[in-house]
Amino acid sequence: MSGENQPPLRGSLFIVSAPSGAGKTSLIKALLDSMPGITVSVSHTTRAPRQGEENGVHYHFVDVERFVQMQSQGQFLEHAKVFDNYYGTSKTSVEDTLNQGMDVILEIDWQGARQVRQQFAGCQSIFILPPSRQTLLERLTSRGQDDQTIIDRRMRDAVNEISHYQEFDYLVVNDDFDLALSQLSAIITALRLTLPRQQTANQTLLLDLLQ
Numbered sequence: 001m002s003g004e005n006q007p008p009l010r011g012s013l014f015i016v017s018a019p020s021g022a023g024k025t026s027l028i029k030a031l032l033d034s035m036p037g038i039t040v041s042v043s044h045t046t047r048a049p050r051q052g053e054e055n056g057v058h059y060h061f062v063d064v065e066r067f068v069q070m071q072s073q074g075q076f077l078e079h080a081k082v083f084d085n086y087y088g089t090s091k092t093s094v095e096d097t098l099n100q101g102m103d104v105i106l107e108i109d110w111q112g113a114r115q116v117r118q119q120f121a122g123c124q125s126i127f128i129l130p131p132s133r134q135t136l137l138e139r140l141t142s143r144g145q146d147d148q149t150i151i152d153r154r155m156r157d158a159v160n161e162i163s164h165y166q167e168f169d170y171l172v173v174n175d176d177f178d179l180a181l182s183q184l185s186a187i188i189t190a191l192r193l194t195l196p197r198q199q200t201a202n203q204t205l206l207l208d209l210l211q
Helices: 024-034 064-072 091-099 110-119 133-140 148-162 177-192 195-201 203-210
Strands: 013-017 038-040 076-082 085-090 103-107 124-129 170-173
Touching: 013 024, 013 110, 013 177, 024 038, 024 103, 024 177, 064 076, 064 085, 076 091, 076 110, 085 091, 091 103, 103 110, 103 177, 124 177, 133 148, 170 177, 177 195, 195 203
Parallel strands: 013 103, 013 124, 038 103, 124 170
Antiparallel strands: 076 085
């Protein structure tokens, strides 16, 4: 057994999807705060920055011409148009981060997840569910600033998103936040303990033990 031809340690790609109101963003933030070696991919978008958003931190803000050019050159793992704005995940950025040994989370919807799976064999996908339809509705109306038409549309969009749960590898129900976070962490940890990653990370130990 020789370690000379072993590939460099490479990170894993995780897709995390959920309907609006399931608590995905809060869970991912808590995961990043508690687990080293993992990051969220920063998407490109043509929409204008909102107050407090920084270019390269929250999004890579580009104009439509630049986005379309990147799209035509096949630079996106996935892309979509949402409310007249374009969003996309840079293939090069994700690959570079994975090659540095970092795990990467793509926080995207089911359509984006489907595009990524077609291009990226071996990625792992996680779908986060709310604990009940009533809880989902309460979360969608919690801001108290939207009229019934907007709330109804969000609920329809959420149900449509949930209808694609069977396309994912893992399901996490966000009822108890700490439990959902521990389950999300367990999925990441399990992938880090697979033989290929452990064999690469511990090749010196394995060579010594097998001498």
